[in-house]
Amino acid sequence: QLSSSFYSSTCPNLTDIVRNVIQSAVANENRMAASILRLHFHDCFVNGCDASILLDGSSGEKNAGPNVNSARGFDVIDNVKAAVESSCKGVVSCADILALSAREAVVALRGPSWTVVFGRRDSTTSSQSTANSAIPPPSSTASRLITSFQNQGLSTQDLVALSGSHTIGQAQCTNFRARLYNGTSGDTIDASFKSNLERNCPSTGGNSNLAPLDLQTPVTFDNLYFKNLQAQKGLLFSDQQLFSGGQSSLMSTVNTYANNQQAFFSAFATAMVKMGNINPLTGSNGQIRANCRKTN
Numbered sequence: 001q002l003s004s005s006f007y008s009s010t011c012p013n014l015t016d017i018v019r020n021v022i023q024s025a026v027a028n029e030n031r032m033a034a035s036i037l038r039l040h041f042h043d044c045f046v047n048g049c050d051a052s053i054l055l056d057g058s059s060g061e062k063n064a065g066p067n068v069n070s071a072r073g074f075d076v077i078d079n080v081k082a083a084v085e086s087s088c089k090g091v092v093s094c095a096d097i098l099a100l101s102a103r104e105a106v107v108a109l110r111g112p113s114w115t116v117v118f119g120r121r122d123s124t125t126s127s128q129s130t131a132n133s134a135i136p137p138p139s140s141t142a143s144r145l146i147t148s149f150q151n152q153g154l155s156t157q158d159l160v161a162l163s164g165s166h167t168i169g170q171a172q173c174t175n176f177r178a179r180l181y182n183g184t185s186g187d188t189i190d191a192s193f194k195s196n197l198e199r200n201c202p203s204t205g206g207n208s209n210l211a212p213l214d215l216q217t218p219v220t221f222d223n224l225y226f227k228n229l230q231a232q233k234g235l236l237f238s239d240q241q242l243f244s245g246g247q248s249s250l251m252s253t254v255n256t257y258a259n260n261q262q263a264f265f266s267a268f269a270t271a272m273v274k275m276g277n278i279n280p281l282t283g284s285n286g287q288i289r290a291n292c293r294k295t296n
């Protein structure tokens, strides 16, 4: 029941306002597009797309394992919200702002566009424990990834398409170190790719050192992520599992997207709309937060 025209009378310039703020944030730091896209994912997988991840508080989602010292871009979302509030006071939810910002972030790095539907409302709670259980870790096997996406109503095609988000952005050493030094059962990482990663990710220390999720084009939204997987050059164990985890439907979907960027773009757009529809608060449930970091 979300709708593309939800704000057409109450905030007719919403798209332009959000686009301007996101474009300038991405121009200032290309990686910010990736960080904003990831915030929308980490919101939607935890009690639906309700801006729960944006609430401050040490017992909330910001301090959950997948987010602490990792999720970023909250200041940019504050700037988007401030710009929206100055034209359309009290009408646009933080959850809708995040969904629209994610699309504008992808478009800013030359990725596909899609129609964003609106009408989500904001939660009054944030669940650290649900974030810890619902967001899959980078050590996930293919079957764990399938189950975790299935729990959100997302298919194996959606899993592979949405994982294509890792065509942009960075990951910290702590999230791929085990592959380099401990060896992960079933891992198939390319040997020279592995030695290159070891240079900036030592066996101890350097936990927050960064490596690009797509070693070829980390600031362009394209299909090279899938070609990397075919070459055993996915950065995270979970990335490589899509091609090498023994699930033939995942592997063949990776091949399809590696061979046809348009097929990836169209599946990504479809999957982003599906993800954005996970369990929204609507009608009189929840609220329109005045400040995305706090309940009213």
Ligand code: HEM
Pocket: 031, 033, 034, 035, 036, 037, 038, 041, 069, 070, 071, 072, 136, 137, 138, 139, 140, 145, 162, 163, 165, 166, 168, 169, 170, 171, 172, 173, 175, 213, 236, 238
């Ligand atoms: C399939 C399961 C997934 C796993 C296990 C996973 C895991 C991760 C990890 C560990 C990082 C690096 C975080 C850090 O080192 O601070 C990361 C980054 C990222 N993830 Fe995922 N992710 C998954 C799916 C997704 C999805 C569905 C999206 C978006 C729709 C997404 C978007 C991103 C982006 C854009 C980044 C880079 C963020 C930045 O540079 O700030 N990921 N992911």
Ligand SMILES: [Ca+2]
Pocket: 042, 043, 044, 045, 046, 047, 048, 049, 050, 051, 052, 053
């Ligand atoms: Ca949420």
Ligand SMILES: [Ca+2]
Pocket: 167, 168, 214, 216, 217, 218, 219, 220, 221, 222, 223, 224, 225
């Ligand atoms: Ca790329």
